[in-house]
Amino acid sequence: MSAFVTRLLFKSKDKHNTRSTKHTSTSKNWHAEDIKTVLNSLDTTADGLNREEISLRLDKYGPNQLEEVQVRGAILRFLYQFHNLLIYVLIMAGIVTAILEHWVDASVIFGVVFLNAVIGFVQEGKAENALKAIKKMLSANAMVLRDGRQVSISAKELVPGDIVLLQSGDKVPADLRLLRTKGLQIQESVLTGESLAVEKNTDTVAQQTVIGDHLCMAYSGTLITHGQGTGVVVATGSQTEIGRISTLVSEVDSVTTPLLNQMAQFSRWLTLAILGIALITFAFGVLVRDYAYTDMFLAAVSLAVAAIPEGLPAIMTITLAIGVQRMAHRNAIIRRLPAVETLGAVTVICSDKTGTLTRNEMTVRSIVTTEDQFELAGTGYDPHGAISVSNKNISTENSPLLSEALRAVVLCNDASLEQKNNEWFVHGDPMEGALLIAGLKGEIDIETETKQYPRTDLIPFESEHRFMATLHHSHSGDAFIFIKGAPERILELCSQQKTVNGDQPINKTYWSNQIEKMAHQGQRVLAIALKPANHELIELSFDDVDDGLIMLGLFGLIDPPRDEAISSIKTCSDAGIRVKMITGDHGATALAIARQLNLFNTNHALTGEDIDLMSEDELRQQVQDIDVYARVNPEHKLRLVKLMQELGLIVAMTGDGVNDAPALKRADVGTAMGYNGTEAAKEAAEMVLADDNFASITQAVKEGRTVYDNLKKAILFILPTNGGEALIILAAIIFGFHQLPLTPVQILWVNMVTAVTLALSLSFEPPEKNVMLRPPRAASEPMLTSYLVWRILFVSVILMSGTFGLFIIELDRGASIEYARTVAVNTLVMFEIFYLFNSRYLKNSIFNWAGLTGNPYVLIAITILLILQIGFTYIGSMQHLFGTTNIDLNTWLRIIIVSSSVMFLVELEKYIVRRKDI
Numbered sequence: 015m016s017a018f019v020t021r022l023l024f025k026s027k028d029k030h031n032t033r034s035t036k037h038t039s040t041s042k043n044w045h046a047e048d049i050k051t052v053l054n055s056l057d058t059t060a061d062g063l064n065r066e067e068i069s070l071r072l073d074k075y076g077p078n079q080l081e082e083v084q085v086r087g088a089i090l091r092f093l094y095q096f097h098n099l100l101i102y103v104l105i106m107a108g109i110v111t112a113i114l115e116h117w118v119d120a121s122v123i124f125g126v127v128f129l130n131a132v133i134g135f136v137q138e139g140k141a142e143n144a145l146k147a148i149k150k151m152l153s154a155n156a157m158v159l160r161d162g163r164q165v166s167i168s169a170k171e172l173v174p175g176d177i178v179l180l181q182s183g184d185k186v187p188a189d190l191r192l193l194r195t196k197g198l199q200i201q202e203s204v205l206t207g208e209s210l211a212v213e214k215n216t217d218t219v220a221q222q223t224v225i226g227d228h229l230c231m232a233y234s235g236t237l238i239t240h241g242q243g244t245g246v247v248v249a250t251g252s253q254t255e256i257g258r259i260s261t262l263v264s265e266v267d268s269v270t271t272p273l274l275n276q277m278a279q280f281s282r283w284l285t286l287a288i289l290g291i292a293l294i295t296f297a298f299g300v301l302v303r304d305y306a307y308t309d310m311f312l313a314a315v316s317l318a319v320a321a322i323p324e325g326l327p328a329i330m331t332i333t334l335a336i337g338v339q340r341m342a343h344r345n346a347i348i349r350r351l352p353a354v355e356t357l358g359a360v361t362v363i364c365s366d367k368t369g370t371l372t373r374n375e376m377t378v379r380s381i382v383t384t385e386d387q388f389e390l391a392g393t394g395y396d397p398h399g400a401i402s403v404s405n406k407n408i409s410t411e412n413s414p415l416l417s418e419a420l421r422a423v424v425l426c427n428d429a430s431l432e433q434k435n436n437e438w439f440v441h442g443d444p445m446e447g448a449l450l451i452a453g454l455k456g457e458i459d460i461e462t463e464t465k466q467y468p469r470t471d472l473i474p475f476e477s478e479h480r481f482m483a484t485l486h487h488s489h490s491g492d493a494f495i496f497i498k499g500a501p502e503r504i505l506e507l508c509s510q511q512k513t514v515n516g517d518q519p520i521n522k523t524y525w526s527n528q529i530e531k532m533a534h535q536g537q538r539v540l541a542i543a544l545k546p547a548n549h550e551l552i553e554l555s556f557d558d559v560d561d562g563l564i565m566l567g568l569f570g571l572i573d574p575p576r577d578e579a580i581s582s583i584k585t586c587s588d589a590g591i592r593v594k595m596i597t598g599d600h601g602a603t604a605l606a607i608a609r610q611l612n613l614f615n616t617n618h619a620l621t622g623e624d625i626d627l628m629s630e631d632e633l634r635q636q637v638q639d640i641d642v643y644a645r646v647n648p649e650h651k652l653r654l655v656k657l658m659q660e661l662g663l664i665v666a667m668t669g670d671g672v673n674d675a676p677a678l679k680r681a682d683v684g685t686a687m688g689y690n691g692t693e694a695a696k697e698a699a700e701m702v703l704a705d706d707n708f709a710s711i712t713q714a715v716k717e718g719r720t721v722y723d724n725l726k727k728a729i730l731f732i733l734p735t736n737g738g739e740a741l742i743i744l745a746a747i748i749f750g751f752h753q754l755p756l757t758p759v760q761i762l763w764v765n766m767v768t769a770v771t772l773a774l775s776l777s778f779e780p781p782e783k784n785v786m787l788r789p790p791r792a793a794s795e796p797m798l799t800s801y802l803v804w805r806i807l808f809v810s811v812i813l814m815s816g817t818f819g820l821f822i823i824e825l826d827r828g829a830s831i832e833y834a835r836t837v838a839v840n841t842l843v844m845f846e847i848f849y850l851f852n853s854r855y856l857k858n859s860i861f862n863w864a865g866l867t868g869n870p871y872v873l874i875a876i877t878i879l880l881i882l883q884i885g886f887t888y889i890g891s892m893q894h895l896f897g898t899t900n901i902d903l904n905t906w907l908r909i910i911i912v913s914s915s916v917m918f919l920v921e922l923e924k925y926i927v928r929r930k931d932i
């Protein structure tokens with residue numbers, strides 16, 4: 015058994031070792047069995063399973079996952095597409111048209127209703143699948159012991175008999191019988207409804223007890239709020255308690271956000287308003303213009319179908335789904351869709367330092383003992399690197415204090431090293447890995463040391479107390495405690511220091527100066543101390559380490575900033591977004607790194623202690639100006655977020671620990687680390703960063719702004735089409751035309767074909783060049799600003815004038831009504847093609863190469879639409895269905911000349927607006 019495993023199991027006390035009934039692995043009473051029996055019946059050991067056994071068991075038990083149930087079946091989902099006010103209007107129109115025996119019109123209307131449902135169904139399915147795929151990327155990992163080695167695997171791969179290591183913040187990945195616990199507390203509300211966490215232990219309980227009393231069990235899906243533990247998997251997948259009492263309801267959010275709801279509501283109001291206008295027009299036509307009832311009814315139907323933006327909700331949903339997918343490609347996984355909109359309005363990003371702004375590739379650069387200051391050469395996890403004092407290489411043999419400090423950090427350490435193909439890899443905390451590497455540089459034999467001084471107990475590291483302590487017993491009967499942690503914290507607890515002449519009273523000024531010096535160089539400083547213990551001590555408590563420590567030394571680690579973080583911070587500052595660093599590290603270290611990163615205010619940092627001493631008002635005054643917060647704990651984070659929000663800022667906040675959850679929940683865009691973050695943090699967050707990288711947040715903000723732009727562009731493109739069509743019908747009725755320029759079926763044709771081709775292509779619009787060069791949108795800004803309303807009206811009038819104008823000209827030239835209508839439809843479609851280019855940029859000019867060709871989907875959509883229009887105009891059956899007829903080349907020329915005017919007029923308007931803005 016490896017030293018590590020011995021360490022893990024050393025603490026497992028089992029008071030009920032008397033029963034020894036034989037079990038099968040299907041036994042349900044694991045809580046009533048002692049550890050030995052459980053391990054035996056699962057045919058496993060404390061070292062975990064071996065590879066062959068795992069694959070056998072995986073075949074036998076299947077993957078550790080629950081069947082997802084579809085919330086709504088496909089048929090229901092299809093029928094649901096008809097549940098829509100606008101569709102009701104169309105169906106009514108179809109029915110009345112049929113009663114009037116206009117069979118062709120009626121069947122086209124029903125055809126469109128059906129087609130709309132099919133398109134809606136397919137698109138919704140696609141969007142949901144895309145989101146599901148993204149959710150899968152979030153699947154949890156589990157830390158297990160296999161073949162005696164600690165490895166991280168996907169929770170899906172767990173099998174009964176696996177030994178799982180639990181940490182605070184994890185979600186329990188399967189049902190476990192606990193083998194060892196250390197302050198382990200688990201919140202089991204998913205199973206018991208009880209929201210208070212329960213303290214776990216390893217003692218068996220009576221068979222007839224309720225699940226909430228099974229203190230020696232950890233159940234799948236529950237959340238670890240504190241401490242550590244080890245357990246053996248007794249059930250996976252649907253065999254787990256959660257699997258048996260419920261089937262997992264698909265976690266996918268419905269594809270909607272507040273903005274989309276707002277727009278859907280807007281569409282409903284619009285539909286009602288349009289119905290009102292259609293009714294008034296109907297009355298006007300019959301009473302004032304003497305139309306026949308049937309004609310006027312058809313006219314009113316035309317008006318209604320013309321003005322209702324059928325495609326808008328679907329296009330907006332797709333735009334959003336595409337945005338979410340793009341973000342996932344950039345390593346930002348959206349858990350709650352509304353975050354996409356909020357991202358575009360973010361004004362402050364509060365980021366962790368370690369691993370997010372820095373590389374989390376730590377290297378020990380300096381070590382300070384009572385007598386010397388050592389420098390360590392080498393980079394990364396390569397254990398080759400000389401140790402020197404004042405540029406002279408030294409050997410650790412002649413530096414007993416250095417050896418002792420190195421031995422201490424190697425023993426007070428949870429990480430492990432692995433050498434693969436001459437490269438070293440760290441399992442566990444990179445900082446602890448760096449300490450092990452420093453040990454190797456100092457010729458410490460890690461394996462021998464851990465065997466010689468096995469660990470008996472520990473106080474795990476938590477960011478609240480900022481240290482970890484381990485208790486060791488040597489084989490000769492000595493016992494001692496090592497404590498490593500934040501240097502000020504350790505210094506407080508020390509009364510002595512180690513010297514070559516034995517232990518002496520501590521010189522706190524010396525150590526404080528050394529800490530300051532190292533921190534100013536941007537090094538992350540750790541202190542290590544020792545305390546001899548009574549050899550009977552086997553359980554470590556906080557009382558054992560709260561005084562009488564002997565200082566051994568300081569370790570200075572460097573963790574260089576990520577290159578991409580530096581450039582992302584520049585991007586943020588151009589985009590009017592302030593970046594704040596909120597770290598658990600020392601103030602001087604944080605400021606030094608902040609300078610390397612070019613944060614805005616690097617003159618002064620606020621520490622957790624400063625924050626504690628400040629009133630809400632005092633802190634509120636500082637919070638906007640200060641960019642570096644050091645030695646901060648999760649409660650401080652929450653306070654900072656609240657105050658920033660009170661100042662009207664929209665805050666994105668990163669976090670990884672269990673205790674970060676409240677701050678993440680409170681922030682406008684809570685952002686959890688996907689790699690190093692706990693499940694608790696991920697569940698509280700709106701967004702998860704797959705690569706823990708600050709640059710991914712900036713990318714997500716950029717995508718968020720782009721999605722918002724594209725939603726605006728979709729509205730800006732679709733609504734004038736409806737506006738233009740409605741105006742054409744209205745104008746025709748007002749001027750007393752007895753034959754309308756467009757029939758209902760023609761209008762439906764235009765709306766459908768332009769929505770699925772042109773409008774859809776805008777969903778793929780890439781970010782505009784200046785998207786990160788303008789300030790964030792005000793969160794309160796409505797989607798339909800007065801400028802947008804103006805643009806919609808402006809373009810509607812252009813479309814109406816051109817289409818109606820050409821219709822009249824054709825009639826004047828003596829053309830048939832079919833001919834004039836075919837011209838009107840084609841003019842409208844051509845108008846939209848030209849206007850599509852305008853819509854690509856909200857205010858920027860499109861008269862450049864990128865403006866005309868930058869989105870290939872636009873060009874593809876136009877080609878498809880042109881083919882459709884040729885079919886619509888020239889194919890016999892289409893002519894029959896839509897009442898169209900062949901038109902000649904000269905007419906096409908007139909159509910193109912008239913319809914291209916929209917492009918120039920809108921560009922002229924944009925130009926004037928741009929000039930006015932400057």
Ligand code: ATP
Binds near residue numbers: 368369500599
């Ligand atoms: P950030 O919040 O930016 O990720 P951080 O990693 O420094 O920064 P914490 O993890 O809260 O924040 O750590 C706070 C301090 O606790 C560290 O600066 C270090 O001094 C100490 N520390 C961190 N990890 C350990 C550990 N494994 N053992 C002992 N002390 C530790």
